Amino acid sequence: MIAPETSSSAVEPSRQRVCIVGISGKLGQYLAAHALERGYEVVGVCRPQSVAKLEHFGDRITVIPGDTSDRTVIERAVAGCAAVLTVLAPWGVREYSSRTAQAVMDFAPTGARLIFSCGWHVRASAADHYSRRFLATVAVASWLAKAVRAVDIADQTRAAERIFASDTRWTLVRGSDLEEGESEGLPVWSSAVGSPILESNLTRRTDFALFMVEAITNDALIHQAPAIVGCRSESAVAHASTARA
Numbered sequence: 324m325i326a327p328e329t330s331s332s333a334v335e336p337s338r339q340r341v342c343i344v345g346i347s348g349k350l351g352q353y354l355a356a357h358a359l360e361r362g363y364e365v366v367g368v369c370r371p372q373s374v375a376k377l378e379h380f381g382d383r384i385t386v387i388p389g390d391t392s393d394r395t396v397i398e399r400a401v402a403g404c405a406a407v408l409t410v411l412a413p414w415g416v417r418e419y420s421s422r423t424a425q426a427v428m429d430f431a432p433t434g435a436r437l438i439f440s441c442g443w444h445v446r447a448s449a450a451d452h453y454s455r456r457f458l459a460t461v462a463v464a465s466w467l468a469k470a471v472r473a474v475d476i477a478d479q480t481r482a483a484e485r486i487f488a489s490d491t492r493w494t495l496v497r498g499s500d501l502e503e504g505e506s507e508g509l510p511v512w513s514s515a516v517g518s519p520i521l522e523s524n525l526t527r528r529t530d531f532a533l534f535m536v537e538a539i540t541n542d543a544l545i546h547q548a549p550a551i552v553g554c555r556s557e558s559a560v561a562h563a564s565t566a567r568a
């Protein structure tokens with residue numbers, strides 16, 4: 324259902340409203356499915372040309388078409404939300420990620436849970452350790468992507484810095500490489516990239532979304548930047564005794 328421009332949709336008092344910013348992408352659609360399964364009322368923001376990708380959800384979600392970096396769109400979408408799940412995507416070279424994150428933090432209701440996605444490449448503390456190969460790959464990919472003005476990975480890092488500095492109830496979930504497939508269960512995580520438990524570097528995309536939705540009610544993740552990996556991956560199984568879920 325596309326939201327009318329002016330009226331706000333009626334909220335059943337018993338259902339908490341969750342906004343998904345970037346709902347039409349692969350991760351966004353998994354977020355919507357998990358949130359609906361848990362009984363949340365779902366409002367989503369996506370680019371106007373992507374609204375059709377959400378038709379299969381029918382009237383179970385409300386869609387607000389617009390760029391996720393458009394502050395007026397975000398202000399409208401997050402109103403009344405108990406949580407906002409944001410797919411941080413560093414598209415283009417016009418600060419798409421950092422403007423999206425800032426708008427969410429500026430307009431989400433006080434006390435709302437704010438959960439953002441990014442990749443391991445975002446450094447959260449001095450405890451993160453990266454291999455030379457990883458750093459070289461990120462550097463080359465970042466340079467190439469920016470050179471063709473497609474993606475600005477550094478802007479996702481700037482978005483993360485703004486999130487870390489904010490006094491909102493944020494969690495920044497840092498994803499490993501992703502694959503499609505049936506859910507394996509809630510990923511395990513470490514606060515430090517480079518931890519042995521993360522070595523397999525692979526998570527099912529649906530489980531990345533599951534982790535973000537579960538984080539809504541997990542206060543232990545507030546002001547954390549968990550780096551996640553699939554719970555059935557080799558490294559997670561090998562280090563099961565140190566796993567955090």
Ligand SMILES: NC(=O)c1ccc[n+]([C@@H]2O[C@H](COP(=O)([O-])OP(=O)(O)OC[C@H]3O[C@@H](n4cnc5c(N)ncnc54)[C@H](OP(=O)(O)O)[C@@H]3O)[C@@H](O)[C@H]2O)c1
Binds near residue numbers: 345370410411
């Ligand atoms: N892919 C990976 O291996 C990987 C690994 C680790 C972490 N992550 C993180 O996971 C999140 C999403 O990753 P994903 O691979 O699953 O992608 P995704 O869900 O498909 O998300 C991409 C998002 O970007 C939007 N988008 C695409 N082209 C755009 C453009 N030109 N301008 C503005 N928005 C555009 C998409 O919206 P439309 O539907 O409108 O196109 C969608 O909301 C990101 O935070 C990423 O950093 C990904």
